Amino acid sequence: MTTLIGDPGLRYPLAVLNLDAVRHNLAEMDRHLRDHAALIAPHAKTTMLKEVLTLQTEPASTWGLTVADAVQGRLAEKVGVSRILLANQLVERDDIAWAARAARAGRTVISLVDTEEGVRRLDAALGDIGAASPRHPVLLEVGYAGGRGGTRTREDADAVAAAVAGSRHLVLSGVSGYEGMLGGDATPADIERVDAYLTGVVAVAARLAGRGALAGPILSAGGSAFFDRVIDICREPVAALGATLLLRSGCYAVHDHGLYARTFPGSRSADGPDLRPGATVWARVQSRPEPGRAIVAVGKRHLPYDAGPPVPLGIRYRDGVPGPLPAGAGTARLSDQHLHLDVPPDSDLTVGDVLPFGVSHPCGLFDRWRSVSIVDDEGRLVGTGRPDF
Missing domain, CATH: 2.40.37.20 (D-serine dehydratase-like domain)
Incomplete structure (x- = not known):
C-alpha cells in the first residue's frame, strides 16, 4: 500500500525532498545554461545526498561537482565525476593529500588560492607528498573588503599569481569569485554592488590572461541567487578570452520558500530558470x-x-x-x-x-x-x- 506524506501513522518530524521538483529544477537550469553558453559544477554541500548529486551530474551543462573539502570530495568520487572544483584554499594536509591522490587516480581536481603563504603551503605540501605531474591547477580567488576568502587588491592578486608562477607543483588555471554575500535583498543597489564586483573579477582575469599567466582558463563564480548577473557580466568577456564560464550554484536543485524565493532571477523578473x-x-x-x-x-x-x-x-x-x-x-x-x-x-x-x-x-x-x-x-x-x- 502506498504511503502518502501527511499520513498520521508516520513518525514526525520528517525532512522531505520532492525528487520530481529536483528533476524539474535541474532540467530548467540545464536549459538556461545551454542557452547562455555557461557550464556548472553544482556545489555538493547543499544536500550531500548521492541521489541528488547523481542527478546533478547528468545534464549536458554539468562540468563536474564543486566541494568545500576532502570529506565532500570523497562523496563526489563515489558519485563518479571526473572533475572536481574544491572551492577553498587548501590548508588542511588531509585535503591536500586527497586532492593529490584523486589526481593520481585520473581525476581533475582544481582548488583556489588567495594568499602568497597559501600558495607556499600548498606547493610545499604537494612536494612532501610526492605529487606527480601534471601540476595541480588552481584558480586565483578575487574577494572584496568585508567578504570571505579572496584577494583584496590588484597588488595582492598580482603577488599571488606571481607566487603560483614561481611554484614547483602548481599552475594558474583561471580566476574565481563569489558574489552571493553582496546581493543582500536584491535591491537595485544590491545588484549594482554585485555587478561592480563581477566586473572587477573579469578585469583580473583579463589582465592575467593578457600576460599569458593563465593556462586553459576558467572563470568561476555564481551562487544560486545572482547567477544571472554572473552570466550577463561575464559571458562575453570570458568568451573573448577563450575561457570557460563555470557556475558553482548548489541550492538551485532544491530551491526554497525563503531566501532564494526572494532573490533568485525569477523573483526579480530577470532572465532565469523556472x-x-x-x-x-x-x-x-x-x-x-x-x-x-x-x-x-x-x-x-x-x-x-x-x-x-x-x-x-x-x-x-x-x-x-x-x-x-x-x-x-x-x-x-x-x-x-x-x-x-x-x-x-x-x-x-x-x-x-x-x-x-x-x-x-x-x-x-x-x-x-x-x-x-x-x-x-x-x-x-x-x-x-x-x-x-
Whole structure:
C-alpha cells in the first residue's frame, strides 16, 4: 500500500525532498545554461545526498561537482565525476593529500588560492607528498573588503599569481569569485554592488590572461541567487578570452520558500530558470496553550533559521486528510525542539494535526538530518536518502 506524506501513522518530524521538483529544477537550469553558453559544477554541500548529486551530474551543462573539502570530495568520487572544483584554499594536509591522490587516480581536481603563504603551503605540501605531474591547477580567488576568502587588491592578486608562477607543483588555471554575500535583498543597489564586483573579477582575469599567466582558463563564480548577473557580466568577456564560464550554484536543485524565493532571477523578473521549492519539513502540533498560539514539535535542531524563519505552507493534515491552514498563520519564533506558531484565535488547528513548512536556505537543512524522506509530486513516499556529512 502506498504511503502518502501527511499520513498520521508516520513518525514526525520528517525532512522531505520532492525528487520530481529536483528533476524539474535541474532540467530548467540545464536549459538556461545551454542557452547562455555557461557550464556548472553544482556545489555538493547543499544536500550531500548521492541521489541528488547523481542527478546533478547528468545534464549536458554539468562540468563536474564543486566541494568545500576532502570529506565532500570523497562523496563526489563515489558519485563518479571526473572533475572536481574544491572551492577553498587548501590548508588542511588531509585535503591536500586527497586532492593529490584523486589526481593520481585520473581525476581533475582544481582548488583556489588567495594568499602568497597559501600558495607556499600548498606547493610545499604537494612536494612532501610526492605529487606527480601534471601540476595541480588552481584558480586565483578575487574577494572584496568585508567578504570571505579572496584577494583584496590588484597588488595582492598580482603577488599571488606571481607566487603560483614561481611554484614547483602548481599552475594558474583561471580566476574565481563569489558574489552571493553582496546581493543582500536584491535591491537595485544590491545588484549594482554585485555587478561592480563581477566586473572587477573579469578585469583580473583579463589582465592575467593578457600576460599569458593563465593556462586553459576558467572563470568561476555564481551562487544560486545572482547567477544571472554572473552570466550577463561575464559571458562575453570570458568568451573573448577563450575561457570557460563555470557556475558553482548548489541550492538551485532544491530551491526554497525563503531566501532564494526572494532573490533568485525569477523573483526579480530577470532572465532565469523556472524553479520550484523541493524541500520541506513536516511536524505535528504538540500543544494549543493559547487561543492565538500553537506549539509544533520541530525546532532549531531540525530547521535552518540563519536566513529567515520556516514558512507554514497554508495546509494542515488531520487524520491524513488535507485542509486549509487559516490565513495569518506564521512562525513567531523557534526554540531548540519547538516552533511557536501564531494562528488566528478562532482557528480549529488542534493537537495532532500535521503541518508542512517551507525552509529558507536549504544549505542549513540537510546536515541536521540522518535521513530524508523522498517523495514524488503526488506526495507518495518513494525512498529514503541519507545525507553523507
